[in-house]
Amino acid sequence: MLIPLANDPRDYAWGSTSLLAALEGRQASGRPEAEVWFGDHPGDPAETPDGRTLDRWIAEEGPAVGIDGPLPYLLKLLAAASPLSIQAHPSKSQAEAGFAREEAAGVARDAAERTYRDANHKPELIVALSETFRALAGLRDPAATRRLLAALGPGASPLAERLAETDAPLSAIVGWLLADGADAAGGVIDAALTAESDEFSAELELARTLHAVYPGDPGIVVALLMNLITLRRGEGLFVPAGMLHAYLEGLGVELMAASDNVLRGGLTPKHVDAAELVSVLDPSPGLPPVIRSRDVAPGVRRYDVPVADFALLAVSPTADGVEVALSGTSIAVATAGAPEVSGTTSSAGARLLPGGAVLVTPDEGGVRVTGEGELFIALPGR
Structure with missing residues (x-):
């Protein structure tokens, strides 16, 4: 099955008033539009055409189409006009321990002073869609x-x-x-x-x-202690556990493990726990490598990341179209043109305009992409 997904942009103050509107070819709302979430994360699940949120749809319909639980990743479009907070994310073991500690202390999960809102890690990958995307990443x-x-x-x-x-x-x-x-x-x-x-x-x-x-x-x-990095369109930056980082300006596709654990280090009115941040930080200096996609098939490129939670493919269909084999539950989002996506098993299809997304259920086994344009496909890692 191919299930169209939609969501409203989140209006964080650092969001751009123009980048997402320009991508989608619509009139700007005049308000900051920071992120669009395509996933089942309970913080802001996408919606399906019948009005159900994706987390509810997966719980009710997922077993029949091969989905055996919540998605291990969260796919976003991110549009920054001003800097996000400086932050780092915990490892899996750190998140489990911190979550258990705050649960035992009775700290409400939505409390402002709460640090660990779940027991998962949050490695993430950002790929630039704008001509440049600026970020701070790692200690110089x-x-x-x-x-x-x-x-x-x-x-x-x-x-x-x-x-x-x-x-x-x-x-x-x-x-x-x-x-x-x-x-x-x-x-x-x-x-x-x-x-x-x-x-x-x-x-x-x-x-x-x-x-x-x-x-x-x-x-x-x-x-001023961090590396200032400029990504060019199509280049990616992988942020592992413990890496201090802050996105500064630009439009990108972001893919991360399904978590909301953020330890902040400034540039924010939100809670900053310096001691806890230091406990998860990787103190090793160095310039993080820029990740460039590699060709895996005609018209299909892959961004290699060292985690099993997610993988990211970029697809630019050739004149004859491309077949993309997929394993697990996948989400495709268009970023240019109007590619046609159809399932390889059911032949169900969808034409995606920029900003449009579909869930591809595991029983499809893959998709065929035709037409002109570009789309990114998130799927579980190996």
């Missing part, structure tokens, strides 16, 4: 950060001294900035507002932009 090599701080002058001295302590992991420095380093952060921010550096001009400009939105937030200084 300390030698480069020392050069940045030197450009800031005396105002950055307390942080520079901390960074010079070779036995202090970067994660501990992040925790200090968020919990006890307000004065030191203020000095760095003040210096960054007027400093100049050929090597770090983009990072300093970002700091000034962040200060305009979150004046004095220690997260601005945390951002």
Whole structure:
């Protein structure tokens, strides 16, 4: 079966007022449109044509078509006009322990101070749909950060001294900035507002932009410890457990494990638990690799990620169309043109305009894609 899916954009403040509307070829609403969720996550499940939410549809109809439980992933379209919070996600074992701890303490699952809202990890992949997509990801090599701080002058001295302590992991420095380093952060921010550096001009400009939105937030200084990355259209960034990151600007397809566990590290009015964030952070510095798709069949490309929760395919049909073998429950979303998608078993079909999506049940075994355009298919990983 092919089941059309729809959902309303989530109106987070950082969302773009134009990117999703432009993708879908419709009039902009004038409100921030940040994310469209295509999945069965109870936080905002997609809707099926008969009005049922996807989680209810799967519970009631899934067993008959080979779906044996909730989806292990959540597929989104994400449109950022301003930075998301700096954040990291726990590993599976960390999530299980944290969830059990907060459950035992009686913290309501929707409480503002709640950290672990489920017992799952949340690795994620973002693939750029806009010509560029900017993000902060991972902690920068300390030698480069020392050069940045030197450009800031005396105002950055307390942080520079901390960074010079070779036995202090970067994660501990992040925790200090968020919990006890307000004065030191203020000095760095003040210096960054007027400093100049050929090597770090983009990072300093970002700091000034962040200060305009979150004046004095220690997260601005945390951002200066991170790698500033620009993805080109079609390039991806994989965020494993423990990697500090923040999406800054652009339109993308996002695929993640089905979880809502977020530990924040600044640039947000929401709850920040510095100690818990540090406990899950990977302190290893380095530039995360940009993930480029590889051809697996004519017109079909795959983004390789090291998790079993999900896989992502990009399909641009050839003149004769393409057959795409699928295992498990899949979701396809169109991002260009008007591709026609039909099941390989039932021959049920759907024409997808950009932003349109369908659920492909396991009993189909795959899809045939014809016409012109582009679509992304999320499915369980191997």
